[in-house]
Amino acid sequence: MSSPSAGTAEIVRQESLFGRLPLLPEEREYGTLGAHATCFAYAVATWCFMFGGYAARLVGAVQGTICLVAGSVLGVFLTTMAPSLACQRYGLEQIDYCKTAFGQRGSKIILIFYVVNQVGWTGLILVMFGNGLRNILRALGYRPGTWVVGAGVALGLWLTYLLVTRGVHLLNVSNAFIAPSLVVMTVVMFTMLLWKHGWHEIALARPLRPLADPWLNYMIVFEWGVAAGFSWWAGVGFLARNTGTRRNAVYPEILQLGLGMALVCCVSLFSSLVVHTDDPTEWMVPIGGMVMGIMALVFVVLANISTSAVAIFTCGLALRHIGLLRSRPWWHLVLWALVACVPFVFWPEQLYDMGNAFLAYNGTMYAPISGILFADLVFLRRGRLNVWDIFDDDPRGEYHYSRGFNWPALVSVLIGEVLYLYLFDPLALTAHPVFRWATASLPACIVPGLVYWGWMAALRRGTPAARGILAPAPGAGPGAAVPGEFALAGAAPAPARRLRRPNI
């Protein structure tokens, strides 16, 4: 039996590895190669096959490639810069970082978006799992009913629960096997696609269900590309806090999560166009043949469980921010997250068909948040955070704002969401004329950022208390940052300080 002190040391170690304690430079795992490899492993997930299928509904191969590549690189760039630079510098977990702009309690609202994002993707991916099972049975000569898909989702939920509650090690082993295999499978499928059909046929293939206006089709797919990039908001801080240098935090994320993901999406786009189906589990047998196709299907089915497990794992960690759930056993948190996916058991097809609207939802939610965090970190704080007050619930803390909420940031998010929905209806696919040249995500990112910047700058020039919002507490920051460089030149040692009301 271990001694109490050994038990305590183990709890602290677990908290630093899997909890919210900021990571010290020597604890970070990723160098340049490691950061690229990890980001690529994250990027090549099964949802790439879904994105490509959605794009194939509206545009052909060339336009789809342009929209997916340009959109996702742009989206990842806008969403990654602020969280990457801040989480890398201070070793912070993403929701903790959000407190700097949204407040100690306001960040919990952002947490809701985060959880909805993870739960939604898990549900969609598990429907893909169910579809995969049904198509394997079909390829083997059976005639399964549609109930198989819902049953598949239920099975997927159970397998995800087992994987996540059995610990990180099993999850890491699973991912170490799944990610490289998924890359190999994608390359093999792309080679077979080119060999069987050739680029000329792929380039000439007609979109599946285009709208009447070609320009609108093009801009909607670009919008989906940008939204797919914004979807990474939930994961960029986790990756960045594990990197040693700022460049390793930024460049691998944009190149792998943006460009790498888009290229994998393109394989799905081409296959969907040639086979005339937007369901990734339906084109694998026609493209790969009976043996290779079924192998690919089995593999994607397994990969779906691995991807779901990662999403639910991060969701469970995020739920630890909620006071009521903080001390609950891990399996309780996992169960809470999975219960939210139960509707996918009963209405799998209906919810899966709304997947492109859910993709747009990510733009709705994360575009304003990204713009606000960027304006806050780059223009208002010049890259410098008061890291002590992030973990201090004391009302005198810099990030307490008004009873824990920073209303300029929260109102700006609302403005961004209203603006998004005014410009583009993701369910009906109708758009305002402005959408045709500006998309919806970009204005929904830039406008809230500018509103927030202007509002906070006005407060800064107002009352002394408001000035305190932006000026770090004495001894809290080590020195002035060089504008635009995120460097704290001339750093002086800070006086000893204790947390007044720790919120870890």
Add this chain to the structure above:
Amino acid sequence: MRPTMAQSSASDETGDRREAAAEAIVRDLERRLRILESADEERFGEFGALDWTVSVLAFLVAPLVLVWWGAP
């Protein structure tokens, strides 16, 4: 049902251990904050004006130009 003395003692022990662990985590958090706050900036690598210029051109301007160029 009231807890037995043994259960009560075990519960106290668990509570003490949990409290000790919470205190240890806060102490460790404060240690980390001191280190991160006073650490030399060079330790975290550079991301200067050139990086910003490259990033904006490659990841913001170039995608927009590409989309404009490829429009129907």
